[in-house]
Amino acid sequence: MEEILIISNYYPPEKGAAANRIEQLALKLQQNNYAVSVVCPLGNYPKGELFPEYKGKFSVTENRDNIIVKRLWIYPSVSKNILVRILSVLSFSTCLFGYLLFRRTPKKVVVQSPPLLLSFISVFVLSLKKKKIILNISDLWPLAAIELKAVKAGSWSHKVSLFMERFLYKKASVIIGQSEEIIAHVKTIFPEKRTFLYRNFPDHKSDSFALKTIENEPVKLFFAGLLGIAQGVFELCQQIDLKDLNIELHLFGDGAEKGAIESLITDSKNQKIFYHGMMDRKVLHETLKTFDIALVPLKTRIYGSVPSKIFEYSALGFPVLYFGGGEGENIVAENQLGWVASVGNFAALNQKLQEISKLSKTDLANLKQGVFDRATSAFDLDTQIQHLIEKGVF
The missing domain is CATH 3.40.50.2000 (Glycogen Phosphorylase B;)
Structure with missing residues (x-):
């Protein structure tokens, strides 16, 4: 059975679309005869504080639905202060850097982006180890940060982010993007890069329609x-x-x-x-x-x-x-x-x-x-x- 590693900033029991999306990918690969493992932070999202079962721990290894999940330490935060948010990402990224550098990793690795810093560190180490890097892009950063006015165009942080973005696209073996616009954007920078559309389709389809429409209610x-x-x-x-x-x-x-x-x-x-x-x-x-x-x-x-x-x-x-x-x-x-x-x-x-x-x-x-x-x-x-x-x- 071929091994594959997924690196993500979110994973259940955390809530939200990002955690659900990565879990679905892991489960589908496992169902297709891959031995899947995941590296992610200790559970903390969306509240920005460690879940009770992870407090006081530096790392945790779990088996969730036959997927090995390795959780590393993070300084959690959902602060609006950009420096605090960067510190939070840096805390996990530092642990991840050491983990990827010194631990055995499979030949194939899926790296989730954003966060941009996290994916940059992952791709940097994995490229040194000559792994096949499958970059999974769910949002375009720093472009989205500019549109949300979280980063000022032309600023130092914007220029650094642009450097990291180009590095990711260059070093990735293949890129999967969750919209046609993401694919088009990557192609403007590296036209020859292998890219594929990967939509956020759910995995809760039912053979029968289950919704009810109740009369005499708004x-x-x-x-x-x-x-x-x-x-x-x-x-x-x-x-x-x-x-x-x-x-x-x-x-x-x-x-x-x-x-x-x-x-x-x-x-x-x-x-x-x-x-x-x-x-x-x-x-x-x-x-x-x-x-x-x-x-x-x-x-x-x-x-x-x-x-x-x-x-x-x-x-x-x-x-x-x-x-x-x-x-x-x-x-x-x-x-x-x-x-x-x-x-x-x-x-x-x-x-x-x-x-x-x-x-x-x-x-x-x-x-x-x-x-x-x-x-x-x-x-x-x-x-x-x-x-x-x-x-x-x-």
């Missing part, structure tokens, strides 16, 4: 995920107008904006927004069975980014109200998955909500079934993995 719109700066859920809650609409907005998740959102809901006279906290993924999916529409927002259009929630919730049968711009708009429109409102245009978003509010429960039930059928045929993780294996990516 339309239940929901957001489930990271309540971070990039998603802009706090501003959305401030701008969304549900006053005279037959719609409720339900929020699930955790992150930097959690406190502000809770305060807004407590202080607001708008009784149609509800916050339910963080839930385990399976519990969340069970809870959502009587909900109606998935809201997928981004604060700004980020080149290369395609939210995995588009695929995850449409595969369950939820029509999507997409408010993020970019390639995601095309995916929703081309596959007839729901509605698109121009990113940052709250007037357009509220107009879409007025349209949705007029739908009957029969209309919603038909929409759900249609979305489920289209997503089932279009977003198949097994087919995608098989294609990449046949092309010699892994």
